[in-house]
Amino acid sequence: MNRLRYPQKFALIGLVAALAVAAALFGIYAILNRQITIEQREIAGTELFASAQRALQQIQLHRGLCAGSNGGSNGGSIALRQRLRQSALQVDMALAAVNRQLRNSGDNPAPWQRLQDAWRDLKPQCGRLPPAEDFNRHSRLIDQLQRYSVTLADEYAMTLDPVVDSYYLLETAVNKYPDLLEQLAQLRGMGTGALSARSLTPQQTGEIQARLAVVAEARRHLQNNIATAARFNPAIAAEMQNALDQTNAGIRVLHDALLRDVLDRRFATTPEHFFDRTTRLIDVGYQQLFSIILPTARNILEQRIRHSRQQLWLTLAGALLILLLLAYLFCSAYYAMISNISDFSAMAGRIASGELDGRVELSTRDELQDIAAAFNQVTLSLAAILTRSQRRITLNLAMQQARSIEEMGLCLLHTVAEMLAARKLHFDFRDDGAAQLLRVASLCEASGQADDGQLHRYTLPMISDGETIACLELETPAALTEAERSALNELQPGSKPKAWRSASTISARYSTTPGSVFAASPPSAAS
Numbered sequence: 001m002n003r004l005r006y007p008q009k010f011a012l013i014g015l016v017a018a019l020a021v022a023a024a025l026f027g028i029y030a031i032l033n034r035q036i037t038i039e040q041r042e043i044a045g046t047e048l049f050a051s052a053q054r055a056l057q058q059i060q061l062h063r064g065l066c067a068g069s070n071g072g073s074n075g076g077s078i079a080l081r082q083r084l085r086q087s088a089l090q091v092d093m094a095l096a097a098v099n100r101q102l103r104n105s106g107d108n109p110a111p112w113q114r115l116q117d118a119w120r121d122l123k124p125q126c127g128r129l130p131p132a133e134d135f136n137r138h139s140r141l142i143d144q145l146q147r148y149s150v151t152l153a154d155e156y157a158m159t160l161d162p163v164v165d166s167y168y169l170l171e172t173a174v175n176k177y178p179d180l181l182e183q184l185a186q187l188r189g190m191g192t193g194a195l196s197a198r199s200l201t202p203q204q205t206g207e208i209q210a211r212l213a214v215v216a217e218a219r220r221h222l223q224n225n226i227a228t229a230a231r232f233n234p235a236i237a238a239e240m241q242n243a244l245d246q247t248n249a250g251i252r253v254l255h256d257a258l259l260r261d262v263l264d265r266r267f268a269t270t271p272e273h274f275f276d277r278t279t280r281l282i283d284v285g286y287q288q289l290f291s292i293i294l295p296t297a298r299n300i301l302e303q304r305i306r307h308s309r310q311q312l313w314l315t316l317a318g319a320l321l322i323l324l325l326l327a328y329l330f331c332s333a334y335y336a337m338i339s340n341i342s343d344f345s346a347m348a349g350r351i352a353s354g355e356l357d358g359r360v361e362l363s364t365r366d367e368l369q370d371i372a373a374a375f376n377q378v379t380l381s382l383a384a385i386l387t388r389s390q391r392r393i394t395l396n397l398a399m400q401q402a403r404s405i406e407e408m409g410l411c412l413l414h415t416v417a418e419m420l421a422a423r424k425l426h427f428d429f430r431d432d433g434a435a436q437l438l439r440v441a442s443l444c445e446a447s448g449q450a451d452d453g454q455l456h457r458y459t460l461p462m463i464s465d466g467e468t469i470a471c472l473e474l475e476t477p478a479a480l481t482e483a484e485r486s487a488l489n490e491l492q493p494g495s496k497p498k499a500w501r502s503a504s505t506i507s508a509r510y511s512t513t514p515g516s517v518f519a520a521s522p523p524s525a526a527s
Helices: 006-069 078-082 084-104 110-125 131-155 164-197 202-232 234-263 271-352 367-423 482-489
Strands: 426-431 436-441 456-464 467-476 507-510 518-520
Touching: 006 078, 006 084, 006 131, 006 164, 006 271, 078 084, 078 271, 084 110, 110 131, 131 164, 164 202, 164 234, 164 271, 202 234, 234 271, 271 367
Parallel strands: none
Antiparallel strands: 426 436, 426 467, 436 507, 456 467
16 A cells, blocks of 8 residues: 555545445345345235135036035936036136236246146046046045145245244135145035935044044134234235134134035035035135235235335445435545645745744644644754754854954054054044944044144945945045055055054954954954
8 A cells, every 4th residue: 555646545445335336236236136036926926825725716616516416326407417517618718818818927947847737637527427536536636736835836936935923824825724724625525415315434534533623623723823913014904804803703604504505414405505505615715815915915015115225225325325424525635635745745845945933833632633633743853953053153253243343453553553653644444334333432632633623534345245335434634655555555454464553552342243342452462
């Protein structure tokens, strides 16, 4: 990371974060979409299962008609025999409907083909086989169709539903209710056959009693399933209880009819009447399956699909908002850092150009603020060091200049002292450029007026590097000779007098900087 610039670093981190969020979103989407797909497949399975159960209902009806029309030595019921052709057509139509649905779903498995073949073999044999064999062949075909219906439910995940209420509803629709209706249909066929033959063997009695016991057990399991589904989904409790009450009422009616007319061997009821009455009761049970149990399960699945889709879109929308917020925070952090770094860079450039009065001002409260404070402290320390250095340099320059002026002034003083001894001169020495004053007082013999009563003034500029750094003003009662003026003109900084004559003592006070005072006296003899 240290090899990358900040834009590259933030771009890399942003890419990794985006990939992580995208992976999480894809996982959530895959889970919810898979759940939706399973629930949609369950709904499709309920429709196919209902068609298979309608075919099963028609085959059970055909079995009962065959049992009533094949009454052994009694010849059976002619009225029921006349309804066999219509019943066979109803079975063909029901099987064809299932076959169309399977083709539409892209599935036409071998077990279903075997079922159709078995029906085509059984259909012309009705009435020609012994009653027990005919009944058993129908029952085997019904059992195969029932097992195939359960296989369809498994393939469409109806028996693997993960939610309790829909699981128990579908378990009731797939297993418990069809088993109960099949037991009732067998009792219908046995009772119709007994009434048609007007006889009941002990074996048939035992089979009817065994079927009644199975019906009681199946009804108990049905009640438990519906009660469990209603407990976990109270919204369906009333409707499920109504369906259960109607089913129980039909079972009681069938049980009473069997006891009164068949098991008691009264045979008072005609086979047609018994068949039609029990058929209505069984049809009510199938009506409960097709109009209440399966639609209620579909409604629950559709509600879950809507909820899953809503949850999916809310999850995607929330994730998008989080991504936008993350992008905003990410960009804000990037631009804040870049801005702070730019401020540091600009301040460093100003320091490099010599501006030490600037400061780095950051609005952040993170570690960069600590760095800015340290940077400003470094700038203050550097400014203090440079100020002290400049003061030292200025002081050194001033001291060097003062020494130059001092040497020049002393040189002038020594030279002029010779003149003062003889000519009684009075003069001032000033540094006009630096506003510094050199006052020289003559302590030799008192100055007198010139013979003509006038003072002669002379101004001699002191030049260094092309600039006037001082002026020498002379006042004398007598005009200087040409030689004296020439000697004064030759006095420049760094020049020294060629000779000294004895002179009276001269006191000089020379000020270069405030508080700096020194006294000098020229030599009293020529060097």
